[in-house]
Amino acid sequence: MSYESALEARIAKKATRAIVDFDLIEDGDRVMVGLSGGKDSWALMQTLDRLRERAPIAFSLVAVNVDSGYKDFKHDVIARTCEERGWEYRIEHTAIGDVMDDLLESNATPCSLCARLRRGVLYRIASETGATKIALGHHLDDFIETLLLNLFFAGALKAMPARLVSDDGKHVVIRPLVYVGEDEARQYTKACGLPIVGCCCPACGDLSFQRQRIKRLILELDREHPGVRQSMLKALGNVMPRHLLDRRLNPSGELRDSAALRHAETLPALIPIHSGQA
Numbered sequence: 001m002s003y004e005s006a007l008e009a010r011i012a013k014k015a016t017r018a019i020v021d022f023d024l025i026e027d028g029d030r031v032m033v034g035l036s037g038g039k040d041s042w043a044l045m046q047t048l049d050r051l052r053e054r055a056p057i058a059f060s061l062v063a064v065n066v067d068s069g070y071k072d073f074k075h076d077v078i079a080r081t082c083e084e085r086g087w088e089y090r091i092e093h094t095a096i097g098d099v100m101d102d103l104l105e106s107n108a109t110p111c112s113l114c115a116r117l118r119r120g121v122l123y124r125i126a127s128e129t130g131a132t133k134i135a136l137g138h139h140l141d142d143f144i145e146t147l148l149l150n151l152f153f154a155g156a157l158k159a160m161p162a163r164l165v166s167d168d169g170k171h172v173v174i175r176p177l178v179y180v181g182e183d184e185a186r187q188y189t190k191a192c193g194l195p196i197v198g199c200c201c202p203a204c205g206d207l208s209f210q211r212q213r214i215k216r217l218i219l220e221l222d223r224e225h226p227g228v229r230q231s232m233l234k235a236l237g238n239v240m241p242r243h244l245l246d247r248r249l250n251p252s253g254e255l256r257d258s259a260a261l262r263h264a265e266t267l268p269a270l271i272p273i274h275s276g277q278a
């Protein structure tokens with residue numbers, strides 16, 4: 001069975017590489033796809049569906065949309081699209097929007113609280129539907145933007161994992177689009193005729209100032225140096241803890257590098273010992 005376009009083949013290849021590199025999907029898995037109705041989640045659902053048809057292993061898919069309860073949210077469009085394509089789905093109606101209004105401090109960015117609340121709902125539904133994996137649509141650009149956001153504004157050198165086991169060990173979150181660019185996801189969703197459904201929340205499309213700045217920075221750098229995004233992604237898989245300053249990874253006083261150790265052992269012979277007499 002061949003792919004319908006070069007774009008589809010390229011995305012399928014990248015997702016397959018991620019699945020292999022990080023052990024994302026195994027034989028017998030039931031994968032629950034977090035389907036927000038945005039371009040990335042549609043691209044993820046379509047990609048996994050294509051891979052499922054061709055994969056040498058058997059796995060099933062169920063799309064889950066968490067409706068935050070905002071007026072005018074077109075969950076019916078999501079439901080109809082899933083039905084037309086023969087995708088198993090579930091729409092979960094919640095009051096996350098109201099809860100956010102109550103919990104959110106003024107001036108705070110809503111998206112991280114929203115993501116935590118939705119994650120909680122996804123975990124619950126995963127248990128109810130017997131899902132063994134929860135797939136999210138984060139792509140390459142999400143990974144590198146998060147890396148720079150943490151680096152510049154949070155004082156931490158971290159992005160996000162392609163595979164994460166929840167704190168209680170009950171759920172595994174996977175991100176099969178880690179090697180797929182945002183542009184590719186956007187083009188693929190459009191080419192497949194999948195309808196982008198806005199979440200209708202007041203913050204929708206209103207990215208934080210820092211994230212907008214990081215997006216612009218990466219865009220400018222990428223224009224000057226095509227390949228900079230790939231290099232950043234590669235860096236996430238090429239970490240050298242001893243060249244960082246985190247003492248939890250590299251306790252001070254421990255010279256584990258044998259070359260450095262040999263060098264250190266020769267130092268006393270090279271440094272003249274003064275007797276204290278002038």
Ligand code: SF4
Nearest residue numbers: 111114199201203204
């Ligand atoms: S834009 Fe709205 S719905 Fe989307 S993550 Fe942010 S707060 Fe949540």
